[in-house]
Amino acid sequence: MKQHLTQKVISIVFLLALVLSACQTAPDPQVMEQTLQAAVAQTLTAVPTATPLPTATSTPLPTLTPTPAEVSYGPANFPENVNPLTGLTVANPGILNRRPVMIKVANFPPESRPHAGLSYADIVFDYYIGNGANRFLALYYGQDAKQVGPVRSGRMIDRWLVRMYGGILGMEYAFVSVFNEIIAQLGSRVIYSDHCPALCSDGPLTEVSRFANTSEMTKLYAAKTTATNFRQTLDGMVFDSVSPAGGMDAPEFTMHYGKNNNAQWKYDTASGKFLRWIDQVNSSGEATMIPLIDRITGKQLGFSNIVVIFAEIETLNGKTDSIHEYHIAGENGRALIFRDGKMYDVLYKSVYDTPIQFIDKDKNPVALQPGNTWMHLTGNYSKVTEDQPGIWMVSLRTP
Incomplete structure (x- = not known):
């Protein structure tokens, strides 16, 4: 723009010089200066002011939430890096080249709570052991836990569950x-009493002082000649x-084992898991x-699936009510x-050398x-109720 303006001024000056040179008399310098100034001023006034172009602004595109890819596996042909007991990819596929580690965990007395290491389990089996109490059998395969417990004694059902999942069993002895019966079925796959660092007490010996380390359990078993x-x-x-497809709304479920012994689960949409609650008696x-938190993580237990297994429960020692046989094969x-805030009424089948199928x-x-999956075992005649819309309860009945 400035170069164009300068050229116009020079042209005007040149024309004026030609006109003046054609006159007979010499031009007055003052008049010539005034004339040039007027011409330049007129030319500058005539040049339009450039209108600035609008500043370009970028409009952000809407953020698209990616649709999660569907995950589907089973009942066979699991990839080498997928845990067949969770359907999840494992960080180290080599960890699956072993037997699952299955640990007995106390829920009573209440001093055993909060438990250690249950949030690391692939599956937790939860069943009645008599006199209003229940106990857990926690299975570790896709990942290990440095502390699991408190470890308590075995029960008859343990020998069948450990056989189904091809595991090794960690327990604190059992009724003779x-x-x-457990040793007859599992032999050297049973680890009991003190075998530090695999299974040992964390201080003065009490009924809730023993804990297991699952990776050390694997090492201890692998070192056996058998x-x-x-x-x-x-x-x-x-x-x-x-x-x-189908299913019924079920944002809340409670497994009622007895007075002040309830396993309550509430579905959390943010995590996609059922969160666990438990009785506290003052x-x-x-x-x-x-x-109910895990003392290792300090976080509330959350499980993707809660399953209730109905089976015949046979009490083997009458009113003492402490030895039971669960008949789950069939x-x-x-x-x-x-799962996903829904309940599905289905069937299960099992034999004593493969995982339970639905x-x-x-x-x-x-x-x-x-x-992960939490499985409650209960009697065939246990009562199923929907106390309010979507609020379900199963009340234990034996047999």
Whole structure:
């Protein structure tokens, strides 16, 4: 723009010089200066002011939330890096080249709580042991836990569950008759009493002082001359991140074992898991429900699937009510599956050398949500109620 203006001024001056040179008399310098100034001023006034272009602004594009890819595995042909008991990819596929580690964990006395290491388990089996109490059998395969417990004694059902999942068992001894049955079925796959650092007390010896280390349990078993610590065939379970069709609303479920012994689960949409609550009884005998945390993580327990297994429970020592046989082998047992805030009334089938499988009335597999699973075992005649819309309870009945 400035170069163009300068050229116009020079042209005007040149024309004026030609005109003046044609005159007979010499021009007056003052008049010539005034004339030039006027011409330049007129030319400058005539040049339009440039209108600035608008500043370009970028409009942000809307952020698109990626649709999670569907995860679907089972009941067989699991990839080498996928845990067949959770449907999840493991960070180190080599960890699956062993037997699952299964640990007995106390829930009573209340001093045993909060438990250690349950949030690391792939599956937790939860069952009645008599006199209003229950106990857990926690299974570790896709990851280890440095502390699991408190470790307590074995029960008859343990020998069948450990066989089904090809595991090794960590326990704090058992009733003599029960111990003999467990050893008869599992042999050297049982680790009991003090075997530090695999299984040892964390201080003065009490009924809730022993804890297990699952990686050390694996090492201890693998060192035995009779060990067969190779990858097991664990086909049978099915996992799909997409919920099955149907189902009933079930944002809350409680397994009622007895007075002040309730396992309550509330579905958390943010995490996609059912969070665990448990009774806390004060000095006056009044009970309130509090979050059940893992003492290792300090966080509330959360599980992707809650399953109720209905089975025949046989009491073997009458009114003493401390030795029971659970008959869970068969084809048409009833089961309830809670996942994604829904409940599915299905069937289960099991034999004593493969994991429990879930099927519908047409014998088609029913999928669990990929993740960890908590399984409650209860009697065939246990009562199922929906106290309020979506609020479910199963009350233990034996037999």
